[in-house]
Amino acid sequence: MTIRQYGDEGASMHLHVMRIFFLTEYxxxxxxxxxxxxxxxxSITPATAQDTATAVAVMPKVGQVLRDASGRRLGAIERIQDGAVMVIMDMHMYRIPTNTLSLNDKGLQTSLKRADLR
Known part of the structure; x- marks a missing residue:
């Protein structure tokens, strides 16, 4: 039997079935x-999520004191530009990438050692 044999009710039923099909597919x-x-x-590992949260939380500011990996004071941030902070040490300007920065109980710290900067 075809839709024509059922008349308008068959066509209406066919449209209803098609609507249900498309709704189910959607x-x-x-x-x-x-x-x-x-x-x-x-699938993101907890370590990755934690690293991302730490990286996002670090917002260096001009004037903020920066420490090296061992916790020694490097100096105050003079400038922030192009993904790095600029610090003056021993009358020289040093560029320290912001992806090496983290916040801890001592304040803003880089993962670099003082000797790595020279």
Missing amino acids: IMSRFLLSLLVLATVT
Whole structure:
């Protein structure tokens, strides 16, 4: 039997079935997309998430004191430019990349040693 044999009710039923089909397809595609996003987010290791949080939290400011890897005072930040902070030490300007900076109980610290800067 075809839709024509059922008349208007058959055509109406056919449209209803098609709507349900497309709605189900839409819901399934959204569900699969959600699962993909969830799988991607949960695949990030806790260490990576922690490193990212630390990197985002460090916002150096001009005048802030910077310490080296051993905790010794390097100097105050004079300038911030192009992903680095500029510090004057022993009458020389040193460029220290911001990706080496972290905050701890002593304040702003770089992972570089004083000897690495020279």
